[in-house]
Amino acid sequence: MFKHLSLSCFLLTMMVSTSVFAATKAGVIENPNNAFKYTKNNCTDETKKKPAKQNNSFNELDCIQTDAEGSVDLRLNNSQNNRLRIPENTVVVISEYVEQSDDGFQIKADIQKGYMGFKVEKNKGNKVDFSTGTAAASIRGTEGFIGGDSLTFMASLASGKLAIFPTGQDSLAISEGETIIGREKFIVLKLKSSGDMAFAKILSEILADTTKSIDELAAAALAADAAYQESLAERAEVAKALEDTIKVAESQRDTNTLTVPHINYYSYDSLRCVANVSLKDVQKNVETRVITVMDGTPISEINVKNSSSKRLKLQNGVHEYEFVVENTAGRNSVKKTLGCYPLKPFSVKVFGPSFVTLHIPPSPPGVEDVITQTLQFQIRIPENDPSFLNRVLVRQNGAVVLKETLSQIQNLDYQIPVELKRGHKNRFNIEVIHKSGYVVKATKVYGVD
Numbered sequence: 386m387f388k389h390l391s392l393s394c395f396l397l398t399m400m401v402s403t404s405v406f407a408a409t410k411a412g413v414i415e416n417p418n419n420a421f422k423y424t425k426n427n428c429t430d431e432t433k434k435k436p437a438k439q440n441n442s443f444n445e446l447d448c449i450q451t452d453a454e455g456s457v458d459l460r461l462n463n464s465q466n467n468r469l470r471i472p473e474n475t476v477v478v479i480s481e482y483v484e485q486s487d488d489g490f491q492i493k494a495d496i497q498k499g500y501m502g503f504k505v506e507k508n509k510g511n512k513v514d515f516s517t518g519t520a521a522a523s524i525r526g527t528e529g530f531i532g533g534d535s536l537t538f539m540a541s542l543a544s545g546k547l548a549i550f551p552t553g554q555d556s557l558a559i560s561e562g563e564t565i566i567g568r569e570k571f572i573v574l575k576l577k578s579s580g581d582m583a584f585a586k587i588l589s590e591i592l593a594d595t596t597k598s599i600d601e602l603a604a605a606a607l608a609a610d611a612a613y614q615e616s617l618a619e620r621a622e623v624a625k626a627l628e629d630t631i632k633v634a635e636s637q638r639d640t641n642t643l644t645v646p647h648i649n650y651y652s653y654d655s656l657r658c659v660a661n662v663s664l665k666d667v668q669k670n671v672e673t674r675v676i677t678v679m680d681g682t683p684i685s686e687i688n689v690k691n692s693s694s695k696r697l698k699l700q701n702g703v704h705e706y707e708f709v710v711e712n713t714a715g716r717n718s719v720k721k722t723l724g725c726y727p728l729k730p731f732s733v734k735v736f737g738p739s740f741v742t743l744h745i746p747p748s749p750p751g752v753e754d755v756i757t758q759t760l761q762f763q764i765r766i767p768e769n770d771p772s773f774l775n776r777v778l779v780r781q782n783g784a785v786v787l788k789e790t791l792s793q794i795q796n797l798d799y800q801i802p803v804e805l806k807r808g809h810k811n812r813f814n815i816e817v818i819h820k821s822g823y824v825v826k827a828t829k830v831y832g833v834d
Contacts, residue, residue, distance in 0.1 A: 412461050412482060412492075414441045419455030420471070423448035428476055428497065443479060450476045451499075462490040463822055466506040469513075470582060475499025475532075480516075500532020500539065500589055502582045507545075520567060523548045529580035537592045538567040543580025566592060566606060568599045576610040584613050635669070645715035646673055646692075648708055656821055658699040658725040662708050667692045671712050678707040699725040701768060726773055726820040731766040733817055733827040742832040743805070756805040756833055764797040764817055771795055776818040781811060807833045 414422070417437035424433045428448040437457050443449065451457060451473050461467040462484040469492075471477055476498040484490035489510020494501065496517045505511050507526030514523045517533035520540075527545025532538075540547055541564035549557040549565070559565050564579045566572055566588070578584035591605045646667045653660040660677075667673050667689055677685040677697045685698060689710075697708060702725060709718040748754040766773055771794045779787035779801065787801055805811045811831040818824050 412443050412459050412479075412484070413463070414443055415439060415458040415460050415468075417457045419452040419473075420457035421450045421452075423450065426478055426480075428478065443482075445479055445482050448476065448478045461492060461505075462511075464506070466504070467511065468504050469494065470502035470504075472500065472502070472582065472586065475501060477501055481514075496532055498534060500530055500585055502530040502585065504528045505545075521550065523550075530582055530585040532585070532589060533567075533592075536568060536595065538565075538571070539585075539588055539592055540565050541576070541579045541581075541585065541588070564588070564606070566599070566602060568592075568602065570599055572599060572603045574603060574606055574610075576606065577614050578610045581613075584610070587613060643671065643712070643714040644668065645717055646710045646712060647717045648675070648710040648719055650708060650719045650721055653699065653721075653723050655724055655726050656728055658701070658727055659696040660699055660706065660708065660721070660723060661694060661696055662719075663694045664689060664692050664710055667710070668712075673710065673712045676709040676711070678709060679704045681705075699723060701725050701727065702770065703772065724820070728821040728823055729767050729819070730823065731764070731817075731819065731825060733815055733825050734763045734765060735815065735827050735829045736761040736763070737829075739828060740830045740832070742834065744834050745807075747807070754807065756807060758803055758805055758831060760799070760801045760803050760813055760829060762799050762815055762827065762829075764799075766797070766819065769797070771797055773820055774817065775820045775822075776816075778816045778818075780814045780816075782809075786813075805831050805833050809833070 414437050417439060420437040421434050422437045422443060423430065424447055426446040426448060427433050428450060437449065443459060449457060449459070449471055451471055453473055455473050457471050459469040459471070461469065467490070475496070478495040478497060479492065480495050481491065481493040489508040489512070491512045493514040493516070496515060503513060503524065505513055505524060505527055512523065512525055515521060515531050517531070517538055518535035519533050520538040522531060522540055524545060524547050527542060527547060529540065529542035529545070529547065531540040531547075540559065542559055542561055544561045546558050546560045549559070559573055562575060562577075562579050564574045564576045566574070587609050588606060591609060592602060594602070597605065644666055647665045649663045649665070651661055651663060664675070669691060673689050675687050675689055675695060675697070676683055679700060684700065687695070689695070699706065703722065705720065705722045707718050707720045709716055711717070743756070743758070745756055760779070764774070764777070774794045775791065777787065777789045777794055777799070778785065781803060786803060803813070811833070813829045815827040815829070816824065
C-alpha cells in the first residue's frame with residue numbers, strides 16, 4: 386500500500402528567472418480570521434505586526450501568521466482559481482512573488498510552522514515552490530496541502546503532481562490521491578483523504594507525536610484515513626435523512642394555507658454576469674414568479690415550482706437590481722448594486738508609427754537641452770465607458786510616468802507630455818487592464834539624434 390524513500394534532506398528548486406515577468410509584486414488577502422501580517426520577512430518584530438484585512442495586498446518578504454482557530458486565504462494573480470489557504474497556528478514567509486495576468490505567476494512560500502493548502506490552475510506560467518525545515522517541493526496545476534517543521538514533513542494531493550528533489554538522487558514526485566510523510570525516512574501512502582484540508586489537521590496532529598517511528602506514523606495515518614472517510618459517509622447519511630424528512634414535511638403541508646415566499650441574495654459573478662439567489666417557502670402547486678428589476682425596470686421573469694437556488698442574468702455595467710419573488714399572497718425582495726464586466730477583447734491604439742526618430746539639433750551652450758513630446762493613445766473598449774477599466778499604466782524605460790486606477794480613470798483618450806533623452810531609445814510601455822481581468826499592452830519608441 387506504500388513505499389519507502391530513503392533521503393535526509395531536500396533541495397528547493399530555484400524559481401525561473403523573474404526577468405520575463407512584469408514587476409507587479411502583490412497578491413490579495415481574503416477571508417482573514419485571527420490572522421496577522423508582518424512586513425519585511427520579520428515574524429517576531431511586534432512593531433511590524435498588523436491584522437490581516439480583507440482585500441489588502443501581501444508582498445514579497447511578508448510574513449503571514451495565524452492564531453488558534455485562525456485562517457486566511459491568499460488570492461494569486463487576481464484569480465479565484467489560484468489560492469493558498471493558511472489554517473490555524475501557522476507561520477508562512479512569502480519569499481518571492483511575481484505575477485502577470487497574461488503569463489501567470491511565480492511564488493515561493495517558506496512554511497516556518499504548521500501547514501498550508503493550495504489550489505493552482507494549470508498554466509505554463511504558474512509555478513509555486515514550498516520549503517519547510519526538512520523538505521521542499523514544486524507544483525504546477527495542483528490542489529492539496531503541504532507542511533512540516535525541522536523534524537517532520539507532509540504533502541498530499543487531491544489532483545495534479547508535486548515534484549520533490551532529494552539531495553544527490555533523481556527527482557521524485559507524488560500525484561493525485563497520494564500523500565507523503567517523512568521523518569528519518571519518507572513514505573508515500575495511497576489515501577482517499579489525500580488533499581483534503583480537514584484531513585490535513587488530523588495528519589498534522591498525528592505527525593506531532595515524536596514518540597512514534599515513521600512506520601508507526603504511517604500506520605496511524607492509514608487508520609485515520611479510514612476513520613475520516615467513515616465519518617464523511619455517516620455525515621452524508623445524516624444529511625440525506627434530514628433532506629428526506631424535509632421533503633416529506635413539505636409534501637404534507639396544507640396547500641390551502643397560502644404564505645409569502647422569501648428570496649435571499651448570496652453572491653454574484655461579475656464575469657458571467659449572473660446573480661445567485663435562494664428561494665424559501667415556495668409552495669407546490671402555487672404559481673410563483675421571480676422577477677429581476679434593473680434601475681426600476683423589469684428585465685426578466687421566470688416561474689418557479691419549489692424552494693431552490695437560481696441564477697439570474699445581469700446586464701453590463703453597474704446597476705441597482707431588485708430581485709423579487711411573489712405569489713398571490715404577496716411579494717418579498719432584496720436590493721443590490723452590482724457590476725457586470727464580461728470578458729471582452731479590446732485594443733489600445735497608439736497614434737503615429739511605433740518607432741519615431743526625431744532629428745533635433747542640440748540647444749545652444751548655456752541653454753537646457755529639454756526635448757518634449759506628446760504620447761497619444763486611445764483605449765477602445767466595446768462599452769466605451771472608462772468605468773469598465775481597472776488600471777491604466779504607462780512606463781518610460783521601466784519608470785512609471787502614469788498610473789490611474791478605478792475611479793481615477795475618467796476618459797479613454799490620453800495625451801501625455803513626456804520628456805525624452807537624447808542618444809537613447811525612449812521606450813514607452815502602455816498596459817491597460819479591464820475589470821474582467823483582460824489585459825492589453827502597447828509600445829511606442831522615440832529615438833532622438
